Amino acid sequence: METVTMTLVQQPELYLECYSVTPDLFAGKSLAEIAELPAHEGKILWKLGDFFKFEGKSGATAAETKIVVNGNVKRMKRFGQQMTGGEIVINSDADMYVGGWMRGGKITVKGNADSFLGIAMEGGEILIEGDAQNHVGSAYRGDWRGMSGGLIRVKGKAGNDIGTAMTGGTIIIEGNAFIHVLTHAEGGTVIIKGDVEGRVGGQMVKGDAYIFGNLLYPLPGFKKIGTVEKEVDGTTYTFDQYIGDLGERKTKKKGEIIYGNIYMKI
């Protein structure tokens, strides 16, 4: 795998949209061609080279290209948007839409990520070493299909709307989360290793939520049916199993009604 290192030399005045920073667009290009790729700051169309200096070499394909971003890019959005392969490592905080609509490859953010992390993601892996804000792996506004595949791991805490309208894939939040986990979901798994304020699985048709900490306000639409042992993230734990949302429509498989599940760690 070849590596392109991009280092920030000029902070934007407002926020910069770095939708061109993906292994797909870097692959097969010279450093001069990469520096010519577009980036928007409001209505002004810049080139990536106006803000970053580039070193190294890109691979022939996305899968063979790794991008390392150096410098404080807290005011830059859309890293890795729609990428299909390769790797991005961001050595600072990043702004919104990290890995949005991502289909493959891996993104690592060494700091925090803002909202809309991995929205409508279809595949690949995102690792956030700090915190994430709202709408992790959720659907874009008006879309009923959220994250459908891949893995998002947030080592810190997250806000609200985690896995809204999710249909597949896994989200792991190692810290606490606020409200609305797996709302409207029709599949997928969300693991919260910390506490959650409430509203887990509201309007959920199908899906699995694992809560390791305290769930302050459980929804009335979930009913306890028993205790199970499950392997989660490599370790086996004992959980109380709740099914629901009893207020939402349900599908049937082989005559059996399929419910959404909340597993509360004992």
Place this chain on the structure above:
Amino acid sequence: MPKVIENVGCPYCGCSCDDVRVTVSDDGKKVLEVENVCAIGTEIFKHGSSDHRIRSPRLRQPDGSMKDITYDEAIEWVAQHLYKAKKPLMYGFGSTNCEGQAAAARVMETAGGMLDNCATICHGPSFLAIFDNGYPTCTLGEVKNRADVIVYWGSNPAHAHPRHMSRYSIFPRGFFTGKGQKKRTIIVIDPRYTDTANVADYHLQIKQGHDYELFDAFRMVVIGHGKDLPDEVAGIKKEKILEVAEIMANARFGTTFFGMGLTHSDGRNHNIDIAISLTRDLNKVAKWTIMAMRGHYNIAGPGVVWSWTFGFPYCLDLTKKDHAHMNPGETSSVDMAMRDEVDMFINIGTDAGAHFPIPAVKQLKKHPWVTIDPSINMASEISDLHIPVCICGVDVGGIVYRMDNVPIQFRKVIDNQGLLDDETLLNRIADRLDELNAQGA
């Protein structure tokens, strides 16, 4: 001789009452009397002919004072600053006509900026829920003529929409509702004992911020899982939930009116989303509709006008020029202000100075700030340029959309006495921007 004008529209709340009688002076410059209107509406008509109205644009001087300038100078100032700004924001439109909103769309498309309306701090979450889950709604006329069960959830029309209960929901006698209030069941769900709760048959004093749980409980009952309910949900006893759900399920025609209590508490769009889901569930056993209690007389207008112009009702990002983008949280006015993401602010037909959080106002104040508004308000007093305009429904007419998205033609009742209306002002700014863009190219 004073002239009486009938069937005038009132420029105050989302009821957009269109049965007002206004008596104006002989010369057409003074409002003498206003009938069929609430106390707040009366004041707006009276203010229209007040001697205290500002009649020329005012530009802030280096010493902090405001100096009167001409409309031509003001238009040049705004066009030049819009041309220079990387990401200008125009926000407001609660109180202007659709013609002005269409002209604003032209300005911001030409300038390449952000365009947002007051829904962003009121019923924006309702739009998001409607995108996600549909909008089984009706008109206020249908409510008046058919509804026998009315739910006010997180809204207080007794104070916010003074004639709503008497014109449309609780008291009027309609075609199938000849007994008026006597044959209607009123359910108010609110953490406070409001004046609306005072006239209700049922007041569910819900625990603040737990509406989502109560909706979930009602949905469980409607779908047949009533027995699985916990003893208490959101501070409401199980028996009470079952009793009210029974009334809802047996309605001949029910309507849920929801307000800021749902859109301004945690979960926001999800509270509306589940309310819509409940409405859908109830339609399997009864006839139910749902309606947002829109705040201003034409705040539904920008949603309609910009939806057919750009495809989105609010929080529009027009910076890319060839396509519009919308994602509240990123492109919403308060979020952009808090993140210091815009470099010019135009406040039109509203008062961001009073309504936005103080840190957001402080960030916006770092950049050029223009207020386009007939009145002196907090935004006009901190702005760099204040441009007074006509009051829609008083000294300019136009199309407005009522809270149920019914368009109504508002009328002009007094002479504008040299004031420009929003549409003319904004189109002149757009014309000047076109010239600047052509020179720049």
